[in-house]
Amino acid sequence: MAETTAIRAPRSLIAPGRYVQGRGVLAELGRYVAPIGSMPLILTDAVVKELTEATVTESFRRAGLPVRFEKFGGIPTAAEARRVADVAVERGCDVIVGLGGGTVIDTAKAAGDNAGIRWVSVPTVASTDAPTSALSVVYTEEGAFESYRFYARNPDLVLVDTQLVANAPVRFLVAGVGDALATWIEARAVQRASATTMAGGLATHAGIALARLSWDILWENAMPAVEAVRQNLVTPAVEAVVEANTLLSGLGFESGGLGAAHAVHDGLTAVPHTHHLVHGEKVNIGSITQLILEAAPTAEIRRFVEFTARLGLPTTLTEAGLGDADEEVLRAVVAAATAPEETIHNLPFPVSADDVLDALKAVEVLGRSVRAEAGLPEPQAPESLRTRVPTARMA
Structure with a gap:
């Protein structure tokens, strides 16, 4: 009988499709999103929307993209990801933009995966390393850790406006x-x-x-x-x-x-x-x-x-x-x-x-x-x- 040789686990490195960082780059978001999808859904909370809506709207206008905002429910639960995915499907969206902190971004990734569409991370703070990854942390309604959820790919784009980061607490x-x-x-x-x-x-x-x-x-x-x-x-x-x-x-x-x-x-x-x-x-x-x-x-x-x-x-x-x-x-x-x-x-x-x-x-x-x-x-x-x-x- 021929001897079998144990196969050592392969080495692996994964990364987002593109990373963009700098002062004022939010004004160019539309230009970077346009090659990824033509019907974006922007997931964010009320505070971030108020801070960024004018800039994002003008950016998308210049890129010929429609502007559709969806309010984040507050906790990155599996149920919230399903809800956002349903919204994306109903509106015919082909890319979800997570605009805000790590919980928003993790939910956008999960919703994009549920809906079978692409996703983009736009962190407005530099508080976690969630934006670049091919995973989300899922929490319970009470805010306790529930599980990691893994995806077949990383975000297509991560865009960080450092002036927004500097303006945050x-x-x-x-x-x-x-x-x-x-x-x-x-x-x-x-x-x-x-x-x-x-x-x-x-x-x-x-x-x-x-x-x-x-x-x-x-x-x-x-x-x-x-x-x-x-x-x-x-x-x-x-x-x-x-x-x-x-x-x-x-x-x-x-x-x-x-x-x-x-x-x-x-x-x-x-x-x-x-x-x-x-x-x-x-x-x-x-x-x-x-x-x-x-x-x-x-x-x-x-x-x-x-x-x-x-x-x-x-x-x-x-x-x-x-x-x-x-x-x-x-x-x-x-x-x-x-x-x-x-x-x-x-x-x-x-x-x-x-x-x-x-x-x-x-x-x-x-x-x-x-x-x-x-x-x-x-x-x-x-x-x-x-x-x-x-x-x-x-x-």
Whole structure:
């Protein structure tokens, strides 16, 4: 009998068809959408529509495209994606434009897939790396993580107007940094484990390099970019961070892989205590948890905690709303984070629920210790988070 040779999983990298970034590029949206579809549906919320409607309408007029807006329901559920898909089919649309934040964009992708039409991402904030990917995060009506939904292709176009990003509340850019910093932390772990990435294969050298590039750019530019966006300015640092948060992190997480940081994020969504935090803020708690689980060098962990605390990201359970949570609540977080289908199992070592529980508890102790040593204010409970602003840059 002939011997069979095990076939090693292929390496894979996937990406959007086109990426466009710059100040004022929203005014050119119609020109970029026209080759993709002639009957677009623009999915957005009321706030973003008010900010962008005049620019988008004029852009589409110049490109000879009709303008059809549809209001986003607020939560990226499977039901909302089906509703939007039905609207697109009824109106004869051949492309969906997700205009807004990550939840709008994820819903536009899901609706486009349901309707069998193409989709375009137009993020108005740089708060997540969702815009470039061939997947959506699906939530329950209560706002808890439900599942990842994968697609056969990435968006045909991702267009980011950096002036819109600079005009948005600085918290969104900071959250995007939290999401993007996790990309390298997770990708290097997935590479060590030879685990499968979100692209359906082993990581390519390109995917890993993009994840690392995102990390390097953020450590160099995040502080000045945040300071600039607080004044609604578009500087080279802002352009660099928007690219790192959106394109590099997007390609890096999808073709480099996810690990514990995003699994812990998913776990945090399972309890209502954390619903005041946006995606990248919860991911930052997950990044610290992963570094503790990995037994990363103490100096590396403490430097990461200080850097992200100075940016304004949560680095303690207190800020996540779990400072006074009992064991049962924390175990609910851990149970969701360690579910069999979760990406925490991409780490290059087995992880038990007790391991994650202890690492989560250590986040609080570590975060308080680093803050005290760095002379930063003590962590505050959720009611004060919405007024949190970045602290002075590290020496």
